[in-house]
Amino acid sequence: MSILTRRRLLHRAAPFPAPTGATGTPLGAAAALAAGATGPGAVTASGDEHDPAPAPRDVLRFPENFGWGAATSAYQIEGAAKEDGRGESVWDTFSRTPGRTLNGDTGDVAADHYHRWPEDLDLMRDLGLHSYRFSISWPRVQADGTGKPNQRGLDFYRRMVDGLNERGIAPMATLFHWDLPQALQDAGGWENRDTALRFADYADTVFRALGDRIPVWLTVNEPKTVVQNGYLTGHHAPGKQDPDAAYLVAHHLQLAHGLAVQAFRATGEPGRIGPAINLHPCYPADDSPAAAAATRLYDGYENRLYLDPILRGSYPSDVLADLGPDSRLVRGIADGDLAVISAPVDLLAVQYYTPIYVTADGGTERRWPTSVAAWQQIYPDGFYDILTRVTRDYGPIPLTVTENGLPTIDVLAADGTVDDAARVDFLRDHLSAAHRAITAGVPLESYHVWSLLDNFEWEAGYDQRFGIVYVDYPTQRRILKRSAHWYRQVIRDNGV
Numbered sequence: 001m002s003i004l005t006r007r008r009l010l011h012r013a014a015p016f017p018a019p020t021g022a023t024g025t026p027l028g029a030a031a032a033l034a035a036g037a038t039g040p041g042a043v044t045a046s047g048d049e050h051d052p053a054p055a056p057r058d059v060l061r062f063p064e065n066f067g068w069g070a071a072t073s074a075y076q077i078e079g080a081a082k083e084d085g086r087g088e089s090v091w092d093t094f095s096r097t098p099g100r101t102l103n104g105d106t107g108d109v110a111a112d113h114y115h116r117w118p119e120d121l122d123l124m125r126d127l128g129l130h131s132y133r134f135s136i137s138w139p140r141v142q143a144d145g146t147g148k149p150n151q152r153g154l155d156f157y158r159r160m161v162d163g164l165n166e167r168g169i170a171p172m173a174t175l176f177h178w179d180l181p182q183a184l185q186d187a188g189g190w191e192n193r194d195t196a197l198r199f200a201d202y203a204d205t206v207f208r209a210l211g212d213r214i215p216v217w218l219t220v221n222e223p224k225t226v227v228q229n230g231y232l233t234g235h236h237a238p239g240k241q242d243p244d245a246a247y248l249v250a251h252h253l254q255l256a257h258g259l260a261v262q263a264f265r266a267t268g269e270p271g272r273i274g275p276a277i278n279l280h281p282c283y284p285a286d287d288s289p290a291a292a293a294a295t296r297l298y299d300g301y302e303n304r305l306y307l308d309p310i311l312r313g314s315y316p317s318d319v320l321a322d323l324g325p326d327s328r329l330v331r332g333i334a335d336g337d338l339a340v341i342s343a344p345v346d347l348l349a350v351q352y353y354t355p356i357y358v359t360a361d362g363g364t365e366r367r368w369p370t371s372v373a374a375w376q377q378i379y380p381d382g383f384y385d386i387l388t389r390v391t392r393d394y395g396p397i398p399l400t401v402t403e404n405g406l407p408t409i410d411v412l413a414a415d416g417t418v419d420d421a422a423r424v425d426f427l428r429d430h431l432s433a434a435h436r437a438i439t440a441g442v443p444l445e446s447y448h449v450w451s452l453l454d455n456f457e458w459e460a461g462y463d464q465r466f467g468i469v470y471v472d473y474p475t476q477r478r479i480l481k482r483s484a485h486w487y488r489q490v491i492r493d494n495g496v
Contacts, residue, residue, distance in 0.1 A: 059495040060435045067170070067446030068491040069131030070124065070468070071402055073177035073221070075107045076455035078137065080114035084152040087143025089179035090189070094237035095456075105461030111453045112476045117160050123469065123478060124452070125167040128491040132169050133402050133448045134160075135177035135221065138202055145181030145198050154209045161213045172402070172448070173210070174218040174276060175203050175260060178226060178237065185238055190226065190249040193332070200259035204267070211269035218276045218349050218402065219260045223253035224306055225278060235459050247305075247329035251337070254309050258340035265343070272346035276402050277306050281385045282356045285367075290360035297322060298358045311394045313342035347445070350390065351403035352430075355382035372464055373407045380429040387437040387444060398443050404430055405450035407457065407464035410481065418470045418481040427483060431496045449487060453478070 075091050095106040113120055124132055138145060140153035157173075164171045176199065184195050203219070229236035231246035240246075257275050264273045282299040284291035300319040308316050315329075315338075323329055354376045357365045368377040383404070390399065406426040410418050427449065438444050454467035462473060468484040471477075490496055 059493050060432060061495040062435060063438065066494060067130045069129050069133055069446060069448040070452035071133040071448040071450050072452050072455065073135040074137035075179045077111040077113040077453055079107065079109040079112045081108045085143060085150040086137065086153060087139035088182040089139045090182055090185045090237035091179050093182050094239055100239065101459050102461035102463055105456065107456040110456045111471050116476060118163060121163045121167055124169055127484060127488050129169050131172055131446055131448065132164055133172040133174065135174035136206060137179055138176060139179060139181040141206060142181065142202055144183035149205045157210060161210055165213060171214045172216040172218065173214045174221050175206060177221040189238055190252045191245050193252055196252045196256040196259055199256040200263050203260040204263040207264050207267045207269060211267050211271065215271045217264060217271060217273040219257040219273065220253050221276045222278045222351060223250060226253060244328050247323060247327060248332045250305060251329050251332050254341045255337055258343050261343040261345060262340065274345040274347040274349060275310055276349035276351060278351040279303050279386045280354060280356045281382045282358055285357045285359045285365045288360050291358060294360055294362045295358040298356065298362065302356065307394060309338060309341045310345065313338050347398040347400055349400050349402040350387065352383045352386055355379045371406050372409055378426060380433040383430050384433040384437050387434065387442045388440055391442045396443050398445050400445050401434065401447045403448065403450040405466045407466045410465045410470055412470060412472060412479065416479065418479055420481045420483050423483040424486045428496050
């Protein structure tokens with residue numbers, strides 16, 4: 001790998017630079033495509049009496065049986081980090097290392113969902129959720145990532161899944177949401193091909209314990225974030241900065257996905273399975289051929305590197321050429337790997353937060369206002385573009401949105417309310433974009449807001465709140481925000 005390529009990879013994963021003052025209106029989806037871009041606790045205030053009376057309005061109706069849900073992940077909400085046989089994860093190690101997270105925050109307690117899950121499930125029922133996307137903690141099921149499962153861990157998830165089904169909420173389980181057992185990291189982590197094999201064993205254990213209770217499974221959550229944040233910038237666990245290792249990690253994560261799909265098919269369970277991939281529509285920052293070419297390659301690293309192997313059975317040739325024949329990714333592809341990775345899936349989970357504008361030199365520009373997370377530009381049309389792009393380029397695979405949301409600095413007012421008006425505006429605009437995509441022919445089946453609860457937001461600790469439900473961390477009291485009341489009405493109306 002050349003020095004220039006190393007610099008580009010690090011730049012690609014780095015936080016977006018400060019606004020450049022570029023002029024002009026951002027290119028629309030069609031223009032971007034033509035230029036070579038991607039184109040497309042008690043619960044407080046939970047009763048109906050607290051919902052504001054809806055004003056007369058035209059509602060954008062979603063298809064009948066459209067699924068409305070919310071999402072979380074194990075390390076971000078469960079807590080109970082040392083209870084009932086749970087082992088250490090890479091995020092336990094990372095967050096307890098001084099200087100790694102804001103304020104030294106950890107997920108040791110988080111939202112205490114491990115102890116408060118019954119009331120959280122009641123809250124979901126009261127909101128009217130159809131679906132709940134959560135993740136299973138690998139180290140809670142296998143403390144060291146291998147061997148005999150921890151029955152207490154499996155029993156926790158069995159109770160929770162049964163509780164969801166009893167409340168009429170469909171469970172959607174993610175097998176891996178970044179909390180790799182530390183023992184496997186000590187043995188090389190995702191740089192070690194064996195980790196993918198251990199993941200398949202773990203997945204098989206979970207399928208056989210819970211497969212008759214869960215209709216939809218997601219294999220690996222956002223492999224790109226593990227690659228970029230965990231191995232390029234080092235902002236996430238395991239905190240490395242090694243570009244050559246990063247893309248071998250990408251391959252092993254996708255191999256793990258494929259092996260898990262095969263393991264699921266072998267059980268004979270009737271449910272569905274697919275990956276969860278965060279996608280960023282990439283647009284050229286200007287009309288130059290150089291910007292178009294740079295955008296095409298940027299899109300390769302951001303999107304096609306993860307979509308193509310799973311849905312087409314091949315890695316994008318431009319990315320492989322850019323990495324070079326001696327890269328660890330290229331050398332790490334064994335015969336038969338791509339056949340495993342491309343084992344047929346039943347659906348694709350899409351996660352959208354931000355667009356990317358690419359300059360002629362391969363850098364990035366900001367074009368839209370950002371949230372309190374500096375990396376997130378607020379651009380609802382990008383949601384439409386990425387959904388339609390997936391359908392156009394990869395065919396009519398069923399889609400579910402499993403993350404889309406806005407972090408804000410929410411404040412609990414003296415009257416016990418949380419007025420997160422910005423989140424309501426964000427969700428309304430993005431759901432309107434999703435509705436446009438469905439009208440354009442995208443087979444979008446469901447939408448899960450990120451997130452149900454305020455939680456541990458990785459390296460940002462507890463300062464950024466993504467939840468539609470406020471968590472008062474000192475007391476663990478749950479308080480519905482304005483956005484939660486609004487979302488409940490959306491579900492009732494089946495539209496925005």
